[in-house]
Structures are given as structure tokens and as C-alpha cells.
Amino acid sequence: MTSVDAGSGHPAPPSDDALPLTGERTVPGIARENYWFRRHEAAYRHLAPWCNGAVVLEAGCGEGYGAALLAHSARQVLALDYDADTARHVARRYPQLAAVRANLAAVPVRTSTVDVVANLQVIEHLWDPPGFLAECARVLRPGGLLLVTTPNRLTFSPGRETPLNPFHTEEFAPSELDALLRAAGFAVRHMTGLHHGCLLRGLDEKHGGSLVDTQLAQHGDSWPPELLGDVAGVRAGDFTVASGDLDRSLDLIAVATTR
Numbered sequence: 001m002t003s004v005d006a007g008s009g010h011p012a013p014p015s016d017d018a019l020p021l022t023g024e025r026t027v028p029g030i031a032r033e034n035y036w037f038r039r040h041e042a043a044y045r046h047l048a049p050w051c052n053g054a055v056v057l058e059a060g061c062g063e064g065y066g067a068a069l070l071a072h073s074a075r076q077v078l079a080l081d082y083d084a085d086t087a088r089h090v091a092r093r094y095p096q097l098a099a100v101r102a103n104l105a106a107v108p109v110r111t112s113t114v115d116v117v118a119n120l121q122v123i124e125h126l127w128d129p130p131g132f133l134a135e136c137a138r139v140l141r142p143g144g145l146l147l148v149t150t151p152n153r154l155t156f157s158p159g160r161e162t163p164l165n166p167f168h169t170e171e172f173a174p175s176e177l178d179a180l181l182r183a184a185g186f187a188v189r190h191m192t193g194l195h196h197g198c199l200l201r202g203l204d205e206k207h208g209g210s211l212v213d214t215q216l217a218q219h220g221d222s223w224p225p226e227l228l229g230d231v232a233g234v235r236a237g238d239f240t241v242a243s244g245d246l247d248r249s250l251d252l253i254a255v256a257t258t259r
Contacts, residue, residue, distance in 0.1 A: 025062045025086070026121075031232040032223060035215060037065075042239035043120055043149045043194060043253055044069045050145055050255060051077075054115035057139065059104050059132070060122030064090035064097060070118060071096050078114075080104065104132050109139045116140075120149045121251070124168045133184035140258050146186055148254040150177065152193065154247050174246040177254060186256035193249020197240045203230055 026036045044066040051074040058067045061079035063086070071077040071094075079094075080102040081087050090099035102108050105128060117136045126132050136146050151157075153171035157164040163171045172180065174191060181188050196204060200211065207214040207227070214227060223231075241253060 027063050028065050031228055032215075032221075035211065035231045035234050038234045038236045039194065039239060039251070040066065040121055040149075041069070042236040042241070043251060045236055046192075046194075046241050046253065047118065047120075047147045047149075047255070048073055050147060051116050051118070054145075055113070056116045056118055057107070057109060057114045058118045058120075059107065059136070060119060060125070061090060061097075061099070062086065062121075064094045064099065066118075066120055067097050068094045074116075078109070080107070104135065107135045107139055111138050112141050114139045114141065114144060116145045116147060118147045120147070121151070123148060124150045124163070124165075124171050127169055129170065129180060130184060133181065133186070137185055137258055142258060144258050146181070146254075146256045146258075148177070148181070148256070149194075149251050152246070152249050152252050155250055172252065174249075174252055177252050181254060181256045185259055187259055188254060188256045190243070190253075190255040191246065192241050192243045192253045193246045194251040194253060195240050195242055195245075195249055197238045199238045200234065203234075206230070 026040050027033055028037050048070055051070045053073070053075050056070055056074040056077045058070065058077060058079045061067045061081050064079060067077050067079040067090070077097050079090050079097045079099045081090065082101065082103055084101050087099050087101040090097060100108065104126065117140060119136070123129050123132065140146065151171055153173045153176070157171055163169070174193070178188055178191060203211045207230070211230070215231065218227065246252065
């Protein structure tokens with residue numbers, strides 16, 4: 001993937017056309033953003049085998065690094081994003097992708113033409129998840145796959161009825177995501193969760209119990225060098241995916257199929 005220095009495991013320096021940070025979209029190549037970038041990359045790498053030889057539609061591609069990763073094994077990847085500047089950026093930086101500006105409420109793809117719909121860290125932003133899932137079911141071929149990741153409400157916004165993240169409209173607990181997918185007519189084949197591995201658990205302990213909370217408590221460019229170094233050193237392999245203990249997972253990962 002062009003945005004990653006595979007040798008060091010660190011994000012590559014941002015290109016001249018790098019997208020700005022908005023708080024809503026993860027951008028590679030920025031040291032302070034590396035934890036979130038690697039957390040998302042870990043999910044993409046876990047799900048990539050499901051895309052082998054497939055026609056893949058990524059619904060909500062963001063900066064495009066994830067769609068580019070999936071394109072290594074997929075036959076074709078169509079990357080959709082609602083933001084026009086983002087879609088143009090993806091088309092310029094990742095020419096191996098077909099990048100299109102689109103509203104996920106009405107996906108501009110013919111019925112039963114896609115093998116896999118990938119929707120990573122997006123469904124929590126949508127105003128009408130059931131309507132979006134109906135569109136996913138429409139564009140997928142019979143037996144097609146839907147890949148979804150989303151923050152686990154129980155650990156991302158614990159004890160709250162509304163999300164902590166102002167860009168999220170709705171977050172889901174494991175049972176809620178399962179019910180949402182089944183209500184949309186999908187059969188849930190696998191539900192797993194993303195967790196911190198050994199190194200990240202050590203960093204949690206080092207930073208007062210939560211590396212995430214420590215990052216969120218820091219403002220602007222005032223991070224102490226030790227925290228910045230710890231965050232910049234995180235790799236995708238420092239996260240683990242497990243089927244057990246879903247309620248304590250960081251992000252939920254679902255693989256579902258059309259019936």
C-alpha cells in the first residue's frame with residue numbers, strides 16, 4: 001500500500017495532496033494519527049482474504065488506503081465517498097481504484113453486480129443504517145458478502161445513550177449490530193472483535209490505563225515526545241482479532257452474506 005513504509009511499519013510521509021484531518025476521517029502519514037490508522041489497517045488486513053478475486057465495492061472509502069489494500073487481492077475495487085474532495089484525492093493517489101463520489105443512501109451500482117461490499121468504520125456515521133443495508137443487499141450478487149466494522153458502543157461510548165464522537169449518529173453493541181444485520185435480511189457468518197495485543201496492553205498500563213484516553217486528553221501539537229513516540233510506533237500487528245469477549249472489544253467486525 002503506497003501510504004505505508006512496509007520496512008519500518010510507520011506511516012509514510014504525507015504526500016503533497018494529503019487530505020487534512022477533520023476528526024471524522026483517518027489520514028495516513030501523520031504521527032499523531034498513527035494509532036487510529038493502524039487500528040483501521042488491522043481490520044482491513046483481517047478482512048482482505050474475503051476479497052480475493054472479487055468485485056468489491058467500498059462504501060465510504062475515506063482517504064482510500066484501505067480500498068488500496070483490498071485491491072491487492074480483489075479483482076476490482078470501486079471506492080465510493082460522499083465528499084467530492086475526498087473522491088478526487090482517492091482517484092489521484094490510488095489510480096488502481098475506481099473512485100466515485102456517491103451518496104450511500106442510493107448507491108450508483110446496478111442490482112446484483114458486486115461480490116463484496118466493504119463498509120469499515122462508516123455505518124456509525126449514517127443517518128439511515130437500515131436503508132443503507134437495503135442498498136447493500138440490492139447491489140450484492142446472491143450469496144455476496146457484506147464486511148462491516150464499527151466501534152463497539154460498550155467501550156467507545158461507555159454508559160452513554162449518545163455517542164461521544166460528534167461525527168457519529170449511532171453506535172452499536174455486539175448484539176445490536178447482529179440484530180441490525182439480520183433485520184436487513186443478512187445471515188451473520190462471523191462476528192469478531194478487535195482488541196489490543198500485548199504491546200498495546202503494555203502501553204495502556206504505561207499511560208495510566210488507557211492509551212486512547214491519554215491521546216484524547218492531549219490537545220493540538222502539545223503531545224510530550226514519549227507519547228508521540230509510543231503512538232508513532234504502533235503497527236497493525238499490535239492489534240488482535242478474537243471471536244470471544246465481544247463486549248470488551250474495541251471495534252466490531254462482522255462478515256455477513258445475502259440469503
